[in-house]
Amino acid sequence: MLTAHWLYGLSGCLIMTFGLRAVLLNDSLLQRIIALNVMGTGVFMILITIAYRGPDAAPDPIPHALVLTGIVVAVSATALALTLIRRLTEEQDND
Amino acid sequence: MNATNMLFLDILLVIALLSLAWATLTATDARRSVILFIAFGLVLTLAWARLLAPDVALAEAAIGAGLSGALLLAAVQHHPRRALSSERQNTGKLANEKQNDSNPADLKSSVAIRWTLTLFCIALAFVLIWALLQALSSETSDTLAQSVSANLANSGVSNPVTAVLLNFRAYDTLLELAVLLTAVLGIFALSEQRTGYLPAGPVFNGLVSWLVPALILMAGYLLWVGAHAPGGAFQAGATLAAAGVILRLAGKRNIGLPVSKSYLNIILVIGSGLFLLVGLTMLALGRPFLDYPPAMAGYLILLIETAAMISIAATLILAFLGGRPRNREDRSC
Known part of the structure; x- marks a missing residue:
């Protein structure tokens, strides 16, 4: 039977694929980074949905820990990517 | 409900x-x-x-x-x-190449690529949904979640997520701190910090003098409460970094980071360094790497989390600065 938390899992799948399409097709580097973050969020939604055990049961802590790690790794990758873009534009301006 | x-x-x-x-x-x-x-x-x-x-x-x-x-x-x-506009300015194309871009044959192939990739993404969505429905409808035996709850009493904390992050899967978190350190090293190598902001007006300054102490207090609370309720080093470090971002936006010069470069390096490394040191100490005591004795686990986790919070906050503030700090103690190599 389709319960409410499945909705989040399904939208996680959709958000991940929306994000992947934008990563592949967007021309702007900054928007590609945003798309990569959105894509990661879709993956996190799938993981958290799998961890959910119903309104009264405690959820599985391992996917939660994975997602926490994922959020921090995503922000550090984003920071590095933004610095790379900045350096790239500086180099292009110098040309 | x-x-x-x-x-x-x-x-x-x-x-x-x-x-x-x-x-x-x-x-x-x-x-x-x-x-x-x-x-x-x-x-x-x-x-x-x-x-x-x-x-x-x-x-x-x-x-x-x-x-x-x-x-x-x-x-x-x-x-x-x-690098921002949706047009193809960032690919570094010359003007005559740009004209080629708009000729019909190229346009057609790019439309074909667009549709192929879109169809591929739609197919991937169906595969993902199918896999998710399989995963959700199968009755899993859940051995990992069960062993977490069975061993929670020995982990030194009562919040299962903190137990997984800092005790059962401490390896992952150690490597995660290493990822943060690598990212900040990359940022340092690529660029100097952006120019600062203008000093804030009196209203924003008044807000800053309320917000920053409140954020520091909240970071301390999140760090402490992580042992038995939602919270922990990552949330606390991000809250502390938010205080740094606010100071930066208000045009403050030293935004909570040490002026001396060597102190700055120490606080960037202390999170992963202390974590590693605790792990090696366990090896020296004849235990497996990062396997804390249950009686000490709570204190060790708090120690590691405090150091991790400092490093995480410093890393995120430096990421916001956008490069290695300028106008600091000169040390040419």
């Missing part, structure tokens, strides 16, 4: 998430994308809370929406023209 009401809320949240994600990804203007992304992160926080993941909700609010948003906004602010 009435189940029908909750279902209504779930449907609203899911529609909001899907439309915000779509709007973020299809916006033509980069600034609009960033702002929609922040809104998406905030709505997502509600979804995490609804799915009984309060630790993740806190991290999403502080890091996913908050600090990522600040980093992206700063990036948009400092590059109004290049």
Whole structure:
């Protein structure tokens, strides 16, 4: 039977694929980074949905820990990517 | 709580998430994308809370929406023209090559590529949904979650997520701190910090003098409470970094970071360094790497988390600065 938390899992799948399409097709580097973050969020939604055990049961802590790690790794990758873009534009301006 | 009401809320949240994600990804203007992304992160926080993941909700609010948003906004602010517009300016094409871009044959192939990739993504969505439905409908034996709850009493903390992060899967968190350190080294290698902001006016300064101490206090609370309730080093570090971002926006010179370069290096490394030291001490005591004695586990986790919080906060503040600090103690190599 389709319960409410499945909705989040399904939208996680959709958000991940929306994000992947934008990563592949967007021309702007900054928007590609945003798309990569959105894509990661879709993956996190799938993981958290799998961890959910119903309104009264405690959820599985391992996917939660994975997602926490994922959020921090995503922000550090984003920071590095933004610095790379900045350096790239500086180099292009110098040309 | 009435189940029908909750279902209504779930449907609203899911529609909001899907439309915000779509709007973020299809916006033509980069600034609009960033702002929609922040809104998406905030709505997502509600979804995490609804799915009984309060630790993740806190991290999403502080890091996913908050600090990522600040980093992206700063990036948009400092590059109004290049690398941002949706046109192909960033590929470094010359004017005559640009003309080739718009000739019909190329256009057709790019439309073909677009449709192929879109169809591939739709197919991938179906595969993912099918796999998810398989995973959700199969009755799993859940051995990992069971062993977490069976061993929680020996972990030194009572919040299962903190137990997994800092005790059962401490390896992952150690390597995660190494990832943060690598990212900050990359940022240092690539660039110097951006020019600062103008000093703030009296109203914003007044707000800063209230907000910064409150954020520091809240970081301490999140760090302490992580042992038995949602919270922990990552949420605390992000809150502390938010204080640094606010000081930076107010045009303060030393935004909570040490002026001396060697002290700065120490606080960047202390998180992973102390973690590693604790792990090696366990080896020296004849235990497996990072396997704490149950009686000491609570204190060791608090020690590691405090050091990790400092390093995480410093890393995120430096990421917001956008490069290695300028105007500090000169040390040429």
